[in-house]
Amino acid sequence: MPSDKLRVFTRYLPFLLKYGLKFLYQRLQATVHRRTYCSLPSPQTVLVIGGSFTGVWLARRLTESLPSGYKVILIEKNSHFNYLFNFPRYSVLQGHEQQAFIPYQGLFENAPEGIFEQITDEVICVREGDVELRSGKCIQYAYLVIATGATQSPPAKLLASRKGEACAELRVLQTRIKEAERIAVVGGGAVGVQLSADVKSFYPDKKVVLIHSRGQLLSNFGVRLHEYVVGKLAALGVDVLLGERPATPGDGKWESAELILKDGRSELFDLVIPSTGQTPNTSIIAGFAPSSISAQTGRILVKSTLQLEGDGKFDEVFENIFALGDVAETGGPKMASAGMMQGEIVRENILALIRGEQLAEYTPLALEGALKLRLGKDECVMYIQEDDGTDFMFPGKNGNVDLEAAKAWKMFGAVFEEEANE
Ligand SMILES: Cc1cc2nc3c(=O)[nH]c(=O)nc-3n(C[C@H](O)[C@H](O)[C@H](O)COP(=O)(O)OP(=O)(O)OC[C@H]3O[C@@H](n4cnc5c(N)ncnc54)[C@H](O)[C@@H]3O)c2cc1C
Structure with missing residues (x-):
């Protein structure tokens, strides 16, 4: 029987070639976009809630493709990107915990001026047209993306949202x-x-x-x-x-x-x-869209376009609201790679809504569930x-x-x- 490496290579070669070409095209498009995007007064906002693997990837891709007149605002409660793949190791190994908390600034350095803003705060509730933050501020949106993931017991995810306190949490363990x-x-x-x-x-x-x-x-x-x-x-x-x-x-x-x-x-x-255990972070829509939270899994129900599933009453309002990643019932695996692939569908669909075009549908791929598991040192x-x-x-x-x-x-x-x- 051929080795697993050979089998996976032949099985996924067409996909890898297609993805490689798509990636090159995206880079080209991003270069053109950087030169053509104009920062206009009072742009409409695409608001992304949650700056982990799913939200960050999507926000970054939006800064490479939103038309002039639109901007992306990313709201994340953590002061730094939590690189949680390494949390189990840094719960044991001393002196490296600070490396799991990566500053966000560099990620958006090359974005066109005026297209991106990040707010370090927690969304406490979503309403039609705006969200309310823990600081008391309200932020309006034209399109809303919920990528709030799931809560897990430490050390899978941490309780603290500032880097210093999060490092201290790992040091206690x-x-x-x-x-x-x-x-x-x-x-x-x-x-x-x-x-x-x-x-x-x-x-x-x-x-x-x-x-x-x-x-x-x-x-x-x-x-x-x-x-x-x-x-x-x-x-x-x-x-x-x-x-x-x-x-x-x-x-x-x-x-x-x-x-x-x-x-x-x-x-x-x-x-x-x-x-x-994992608890999906859905409380922000509990008042606004209770019927969009699955009674079975506690996750946000979405259509294949990743738009919020409603109960019929609010369908038009929900058209501009998306959920993806670990918080959503997408049919895909609960993995970072899946969140990123879903981000691409959401990005395409926001652009399609802006241009009045047909929406794309998400179909999970087995590769999105690929797991890399560390087994000791x-x-x-x-x-x-x-x-x-x-x-x-x-x-x-x-x-x-x-x-x-x-x-x-x-x-x-x-x-x-x-x-x-x-
Ligand atoms: C140890 C470990 C190893 C893993 N290995 C792999 C792997 O090999 N491959 C793989 O693909 N996946 C792996 N995963 C799974 C992967 O990490 C998750 O699927 C991924 O983190 C999901 O990303 P997400 O952005 O959807 O949600 P989350 O990572 O849960 O992030 C949600 C974000 O939203 C923020 N947030 C939540 N609520 C609010 C709010 N109200 N206001 C503002 N911000 C808010 C949170 O602070 C958080 O930053 C691993 C996970 C762990 C723990």
Whole structure:
């Protein structure tokens, strides 16, 4: 049987060629746009709420394509871009936490003058035509994009929104891990797996147990990944307990606790790190569009054009409102790559509405669900699964110990701060 690398290459070659050409065309268009965009008085606003992977990508692409007379405003509550792929590593490894918080400024440096504005604030409610911020200000919009993602218990996402406090949050966990001898990570999703593997590979003498409620780790992915990961965790010395759902001290609480297992046995841990569950951030539309929030998943319901799904009453109002990324029920995977692909559809559709053209529809691609999972200090694995269950898996090696943070900063146009400088 051909290797997974060969299979994935032949399977996705046409897509990669098409995407490569599209990317070159986009760069060309962006250069022309930079020279032709004129900043006019009182432009209409495309308002993007949420400046993580999905919102930032979309805002950046809008600054490369909105016509004169329009501008984009990005509202994000965090002072810095939270590079959360590295949070599990910086929860264990000391002295690198500042590298997970990247300044936003460099990202929009090349945008045409007057096309972009960023506001560091929290939207507390959406209304027809405007949004209200925690500071009390109101911002009007012609088009609104909701990319507010989901809340997860720390360290998957952090509670603090300013860099200094967020670094302090990670340092608390680093210290607790360093001081504990017996550690339980509860929740065998991507964060729980990476965290337990990192703790054991940086501190091989500690006892580390990963506890998961189902029979399969990383339950959203295929069994082959589960089997590979279980093998790697065993080789590192992490104990894995499946089908167990012990009560924990609670989200974001990193404490010592006695965990009671199904058979009545109890185990005392110096430190329990809960790593379960996601809550979509939809409260901002709870008053304005309650019927657009799914009763099953709590996510925002959208049409295939990624416009808000209404109950018929507000259809015209909802035409100019989009939701995408982890907060929305798009049919795509809850992954950064999917959010970026959806961003391209939303961008095209905002331009189509401005020009009175036909709207594009989002169809998820298996590649958008590609996962890169770190398995301790040295190893990682890439995994892609298609709808029919076919999957591709490539084990690999991690780069440097801080997981190539400098590359991420470069992508954001920021000057890398290796040392703490808050
Ligand atoms: C450890 C880890 C590893 C991962 N690995 C991968 C991977 O290999 N590949 C991949 O594609 N994906 C990966 N993911 C998943 C990926 O990170 C998420 O799918 C992605 O972050 C979703 O982006 P988002 O912008 O939709 O939402 P989020 O990242 O949740 O961001 C939402 C943003 O909105 C802001 N916000 C929320 N409410 C408001 C408000 N009211 N006002 C202002 N701002 C607000 C938040 O502060 C936040 O910045 C990983 C995730 C983790 C935790």
